[in-house]
Amino acid sequence: KNEVEQSPQNLTAQEGEFITINCSYSVGISALHWLQQHPGGGIVSLFMLSSGKKKHGRLIATINIQEKHSSLHITASHPRDSAVYICAVRLSGISSGSARQLTFGSGTQLTVLP
């Protein structure tokens, strides 16, 4: 079983729909990242969370540490939101002086149709 599980694997939505992507993890973490990868490769970091909720434009990320679960929401989705969304966690127990390794989920391919 993967330490980081994402659902759904694939998601197709109509423009304007509210979208939710879920991430569950089975290990202790110090932070959780949501990343976006467009076709062509480059990865953009959307959020880094250790508790609560963050919002940036139409994107909202929440995390529930007790339930080991995070969600990424996209409001008023647009075709340009079509990308792979990846959840990644930094395991806890790594010393603060060490470089950060990330454990990645398998990604959610989002397609938003016009």
Place this chain on the structure above:
Amino acid sequence: DTEVTQTPKHLVMGMTNKKSLKCEQHMGHRAMYWYKQKAKKPPELMFVYSYEKLSINESVPSRFSPECPNSSLLNLHLHALQPEDSALYLCASSRVGAGTQYFGPGTRLLVL
């Protein structure tokens, strides 16, 4: 400047060639990373440099040789690669011990 740059964007090489990938950042980050990503898979960590010293090598074959000549630059030297090494190679950087990893656009490598 929150940019990580990578060159070249694309690379085609034969199995006997020697080539290098380059990564650069000017954010003052002292942790830098190489990842390999195959199609429809998440990135796999290859190497981590912390304060210009190799701190993690995820059992990567010796045909991949990383180098961190200074705090802004990270190279990946390639020699005698195999076709299965064809992938997207991503570089990232972060502060040591805190903060977000910033990723470059990647080099798409094809080994013939």
